[in-house]
Amino acid sequence: MEINRLLEILEGELVCGEQFLEKEVVWGFASDLMSDVLTLDTDQLVLVTGLNNLQTIRTAEVADIECIVFVRNKKVLPPMIAIAKEHEMVLIECRYSMFGAIARLHEAGLKPVY
Amino acid sequence: MKFKYEIEGGNFSKAGNASSAVKKILKQLNVPPATIKKLVVALYEGEVNVVAHAWNGCIYVDIDPDRIFVTIEDEGPGIPDIGQAMQEGYSTASQAVREMGFGAGMGLPNMKKNADLLNIKSEVGKGTTVEITTLLK
Numbered sequence: 001m002e003i004n005r006l007l008e009i010l011e012g013e014l015v016c017g018e019q020f021l022e023k024e025v026v027w028g029f030a031s032d033l034m035s036d037v038l039t040l041d042t043d044q045l046v047l048v049t050g051l052n053n054l055q056t057i058r059t060a061e062v063a064d065i066e067c068i069v070f071v072r073n074k075k076v077l078p079p080m081i082a083i084a085k086e087h088e089m090v091l092i093e094c095r096y097s098m099f100g101a102i103a104r105l106h107e108a109g110l111k112p113v114y
Numbered sequence: 115m116k117f118k119y120e121i122e123g124g125n126f127s128k129a130g131n132a133s134s135a136v137k138k139i140l141k142q143l144n145v146p147p148a149t150i151k152k153l154v155v156a157l158y159e160g161e162v163n164v165v166a167h168a169w170n171g172c173i174y175v176d177i178d179p180d181r182i183f184v185t186i187e188d189e190g191p192g193i194p195d196i197g198q199a200m201q202e203g204y205s206t207a208s209q210a211v212r213e214m215g216f217g218a219g220m221g222l223p224n225m226k227k228n229a230d231l232l233n234i235k236s237e238v239g240k241g242t243t244v245e246i247t248t249l250l251k
Contacts, residue, residue, distance in 0.1 A: 038159060061130070
Protein backbone atom coordinates (compact mmCIF):
# COMPACT_ATOMS: atom_id res chain seq x y z
CA MET A 1 0.00 0.00 0.00
CA GLU A 2 1.07 3.59 -0.45
CA ILE A 3 2.36 5.31 2.70
CA ASN A 4 -0.44 7.81 2.10
CA ARG A 5 -3.00 5.08 2.75
CA LEU A 6 -1.16 3.90 5.85
CA LEU A 7 -1.25 7.46 7.22
CA GLU A 8 -4.98 7.57 6.61
CA ILE A 9 -5.67 4.18 8.24
CA LEU A 10 -3.77 5.13 11.37
CA GLU A 11 -5.22 8.65 11.45
CA GLY A 12 -1.58 9.52 11.88
CA GLU A 13 0.31 12.77 12.13
CA LEU A 14 2.96 13.17 9.43
CA VAL A 15 6.23 14.42 10.96
CA CYS A 16 8.43 14.47 7.84
CA GLY A 17 8.75 12.96 4.38
CA GLU A 18 5.70 14.50 2.71
CA GLN A 19 7.33 14.10 -0.71
CA PHE A 20 7.64 10.30 -0.26
CA LEU A 21 4.02 9.50 0.61
CA GLU A 22 3.44 7.74 -2.71
CA LYS A 23 6.13 5.14 -1.97
CA GLU A 24 4.85 1.58 -1.56
CA VAL A 25 5.24 -0.45 1.62
CA VAL A 26 4.45 -4.16 1.54
CA TRP A 27 5.71 -5.54 4.84
CA GLY A 28 5.26 -4.54 8.47
CA PHE A 29 7.45 -5.23 11.49
CA ALA A 30 6.60 -4.09 15.01
CA SER A 31 9.23 -3.93 17.72
CA ASP A 32 10.76 -1.74 20.40
CA LEU A 33 13.89 -3.85 20.15
CA MET A 34 16.27 -2.48 17.53
CA SER A 35 18.44 -5.60 17.74
CA ASP A 36 15.52 -7.55 16.27
CA VAL A 37 14.96 -4.96 13.54
CA LEU A 38 18.60 -5.33 12.50
CA THR A 39 18.13 -9.05 11.84
CA LEU A 40 15.65 -8.35 9.02
CA ASP A 41 16.49 -8.49 5.37
CA THR A 42 13.28 -7.08 3.89
CA ASP A 43 12.71 -4.15 1.55
CA GLN A 44 9.56 -1.98 1.38
CA LEU A 45 9.09 -2.38 5.10
CA VAL A 46 7.36 -0.14 7.62
CA LEU A 47 8.67 -0.23 11.17
CA VAL A 48 6.05 0.18 13.90
CA THR A 49 7.62 1.10 17.23
CA GLY A 50 7.16 2.91 20.50
CA LEU A 51 10.87 3.61 20.88
CA ASN A 52 11.44 7.28 20.17
CA ASN A 53 15.16 7.88 20.29
CA LEU A 54 18.00 8.51 17.85
CA GLN A 55 18.89 4.83 17.63
CA THR A 56 15.49 4.08 16.10
CA ILE A 57 16.37 6.38 13.21
CA ARG A 58 19.96 5.10 12.94
CA THR A 59 18.66 1.51 12.91
CA ALA A 60 16.21 2.38 10.12
CA GLU A 61 18.99 4.07 8.17
CA VAL A 62 21.26 1.04 8.47
CA ALA A 63 18.44 -1.40 7.62
CA ASP A 64 17.20 0.68 4.64
CA ILE A 65 13.77 1.26 6.22
CA GLU A 66 12.01 4.23 4.66
CA CYS A 67 8.94 4.58 6.89
CA ILE A 68 8.57 4.50 10.69
CA VAL A 69 5.32 4.70 12.64
CA PHE A 70 5.60 5.78 16.29
CA VAL A 71 2.70 4.39 18.30
CA ARG A 72 1.29 5.13 21.77
CA ASN A 73 1.41 8.88 21.13
CA LYS A 74 5.21 8.89 21.28
CA LYS A 75 6.60 12.15 19.98
CA VAL A 76 9.47 12.31 17.53
CA LEU A 77 12.31 14.52 18.82
CA PRO A 78 13.97 17.23 16.67
CA PRO A 79 17.40 15.50 16.28
CA MET A 80 15.56 12.42 14.99
CA ILE A 81 13.80 14.50 12.33
CA ALA A 82 17.08 15.97 11.09
CA ILE A 83 18.59 12.52 10.44
CA ALA A 84 15.34 11.15 9.00
CA LYS A 85 15.12 14.02 6.51
CA GLU A 86 18.74 13.51 5.44
CA HIS A 87 17.93 9.87 4.64
CA GLU A 88 14.55 10.55 2.99
CA MET A 89 12.47 8.74 5.58
CA VAL A 90 8.78 9.17 6.35
CA LEU A 91 8.06 9.54 10.08
CA ILE A 92 4.49 9.20 11.36
CA GLU A 93 3.12 9.59 14.88
CA CYS A 94 -0.09 7.84 15.87
CA ARG A 95 -2.27 7.65 18.96
CA TYR A 96 -3.01 3.90 18.71
CA SER A 97 -1.26 1.24 20.78
CA MET A 98 1.14 -1.02 18.93
CA PHE A 99 -1.49 -3.76 18.89
CA GLY A 100 -4.15 -1.36 17.62
CA ALA A 101 -1.94 0.04 14.88
CA ILE A 102 -0.80 -3.40 13.68
CA ALA A 103 -4.34 -4.77 13.65
CA ARG A 104 -5.51 -1.91 11.41
CA LEU A 105 -2.54 -2.21 9.06
CA HIS A 106 -2.84 -5.97 8.77
CA GLU A 107 -6.54 -5.72 8.02
CA ALA A 108 -5.68 -3.26 5.25
CA GLY A 109 -3.28 -5.74 3.66
CA LEU A 110 0.16 -5.04 5.11
CA LYS A 111 2.00 -8.36 5.39
CA PRO A 112 3.99 -9.68 8.37
CA VAL A 113 7.69 -10.38 7.69
CA TYR A 114 7.32 -13.79 9.39
CA MET B 115 41.34 3.52 0.71
CA LYS B 116 41.52 3.80 4.49
CA PHE B 117 39.32 5.58 7.02
CA LYS B 118 39.37 5.91 10.79
CA TYR B 119 36.53 6.84 13.17
CA GLU B 120 36.65 7.34 16.92
CA ILE B 121 33.88 6.06 19.19
CA GLU B 122 33.03 7.46 22.60
CA GLY B 123 31.93 4.85 25.16
CA GLY B 124 28.57 5.59 26.73
CA ASN B 125 27.59 8.34 24.29
CA PHE B 126 24.46 7.02 22.60
CA SER B 127 23.72 10.32 20.87
CA LYS B 128 26.69 9.64 18.55
CA ALA B 129 26.23 5.87 18.21
CA GLY B 130 25.81 5.10 14.54
CA ASN B 131 27.64 8.16 13.21
CA ALA B 132 30.59 6.11 11.99
CA SER B 133 28.38 3.45 10.41
CA SER B 134 26.40 6.16 8.67
CA ALA B 135 29.60 7.75 7.31
CA VAL B 136 30.85 4.38 6.03
CA LYS B 137 27.51 3.72 4.34
CA LYS B 138 27.77 7.05 2.54
CA ILE B 139 31.28 6.23 1.26
CA LEU B 140 30.28 2.75 0.04
CA LYS B 141 27.29 4.22 -1.83
CA GLN B 142 29.60 6.71 -3.53
CA LEU B 143 31.85 3.80 -4.53
CA ASN B 144 28.84 2.03 -6.11
CA VAL B 145 29.15 -1.04 -3.91
CA PRO B 146 25.97 -3.18 -4.42
CA PRO B 147 23.19 -2.16 -1.96
CA ALA B 148 22.81 -5.69 -0.52
CA THR B 149 26.55 -5.79 0.25
CA ILE B 150 26.43 -2.32 1.83
CA LYS B 151 23.49 -3.34 4.03
CA LYS B 152 25.22 -6.48 5.30
CA LEU B 153 28.46 -4.70 6.13
CA VAL B 154 26.81 -1.64 7.68
CA VAL B 155 24.48 -3.76 9.87
CA ALA B 156 27.50 -5.68 11.19
CA LEU B 157 29.45 -2.45 11.67
CA TYR B 158 26.57 -0.69 13.43
CA GLU B 159 26.11 -3.64 15.80
CA GLY B 160 29.84 -3.40 16.57
CA GLU B 161 29.71 0.37 17.03
CA VAL B 162 26.74 0.06 19.42
CA ASN B 163 28.63 -2.64 21.35
CA VAL B 164 31.56 -0.27 21.89
CA VAL B 165 29.25 2.56 23.02
CA ALA B 166 27.33 0.16 25.28
CA HIS B 167 30.22 -1.71 26.89
CA ALA B 168 33.59 -0.02 26.37
CA TRP B 169 35.30 3.20 27.50
CA ASN B 170 36.37 4.24 24.01
CA GLY B 171 37.17 2.72 20.66
CA CYS B 172 38.19 3.14 17.06
CA ILE B 173 36.88 1.84 13.76
CA TYR B 174 39.33 1.30 10.91
CA VAL B 175 37.92 0.69 7.44
CA ASP B 176 40.14 -0.56 4.63
CA ILE B 177 38.52 -0.81 1.20
CA ASP B 178 40.09 -2.44 -1.83
CA PRO B 179 38.52 -3.83 -5.02
CA ASP B 180 38.33 -7.39 -3.61
CA ARG B 181 37.12 -6.82 -0.07
CA ILE B 182 36.25 -4.43 2.73
CA PHE B 183 38.12 -5.05 5.96
CA VAL B 184 36.84 -3.40 9.14
CA THR B 185 38.55 -3.46 12.51
CA ILE B 186 36.66 -2.31 15.61
CA GLU B 187 39.07 -1.89 18.51
CA ASP B 188 38.05 -0.85 21.99
CA GLU B 189 39.49 -0.22 25.40
CA GLY B 190 37.04 -1.73 27.83
CA PRO B 191 36.18 -4.62 30.13
CA GLY B 192 36.70 -7.27 27.45
CA ILE B 193 34.68 -10.45 26.94
CA PRO B 194 35.52 -13.28 29.38
CA ASP B 195 33.88 -16.03 27.30
CA ILE B 196 33.51 -15.26 23.58
CA GLY B 197 31.66 -18.54 22.91
CA GLN B 198 29.00 -17.57 25.45
CA ALA B 199 28.78 -14.02 24.05
CA MET B 200 28.15 -15.46 20.57
CA GLN B 201 25.01 -17.27 21.77
CA GLU B 202 21.74 -15.56 20.86
CA GLY B 203 20.11 -14.09 23.93
CA TYR B 204 23.22 -13.88 26.10
CA SER B 205 23.72 -10.30 27.26
CA THR B 206 25.49 -8.32 29.97
CA ALA B 207 24.01 -4.99 28.86
CA SER B 208 22.84 -2.41 31.39
CA GLN B 209 19.26 -1.21 31.75
CA ALA B 210 20.26 2.06 30.05
CA VAL B 211 21.44 0.14 26.98
CA ARG B 212 18.23 -1.90 26.90
CA GLU B 213 16.21 1.31 26.99
CA MET B 214 17.98 2.34 23.79
CA GLY B 215 16.58 -0.78 22.09
CA PHE B 216 19.67 -2.95 22.36
CA GLY B 217 21.18 -5.44 24.78
CA ALA B 218 19.07 -8.45 23.83
CA GLY B 219 22.07 -10.62 23.10
CA MET B 220 21.63 -10.43 19.33
CA GLY B 221 24.59 -8.21 18.42
CA LEU B 222 27.48 -10.62 17.96
CA PRO B 223 25.37 -13.40 16.34
CA ASN B 224 23.96 -10.81 13.92
CA MET B 225 27.46 -9.56 13.12
CA LYS B 226 28.48 -13.14 12.33
CA LYS B 227 25.44 -13.56 10.07
CA ASN B 228 26.25 -10.42 8.10
CA ALA B 229 30.03 -10.75 7.81
CA ASP B 230 31.77 -13.04 5.33
CA LEU B 231 34.47 -13.49 7.97
CA LEU B 232 34.34 -12.47 11.62
CA ASN B 233 37.21 -12.64 14.05
CA ILE B 234 37.00 -11.61 17.72
CA LYS B 235 39.90 -11.25 20.14
CA SER B 236 39.43 -10.05 23.68
CA GLU B 237 41.40 -9.56 26.86
CA VAL B 238 39.54 -9.11 30.12
CA GLY B 239 40.20 -5.68 31.64
CA LYS B 240 41.87 -4.38 28.48
CA GLY B 241 39.52 -4.52 25.52
CA THR B 242 38.18 -6.24 22.45
CA THR B 243 39.07 -6.28 18.76
CA VAL B 244 36.52 -7.37 16.18
CA GLU B 245 37.49 -7.87 12.54
CA ILE B 246 34.82 -7.97 9.84
CA THR B 247 35.61 -8.95 6.27
CA THR B 248 33.13 -8.43 3.44
CA LEU B 249 34.12 -9.91 0.13
CA LEU B 250 33.39 -7.88 -2.99
CA LYS B 251 34.32 -10.56 -5.54
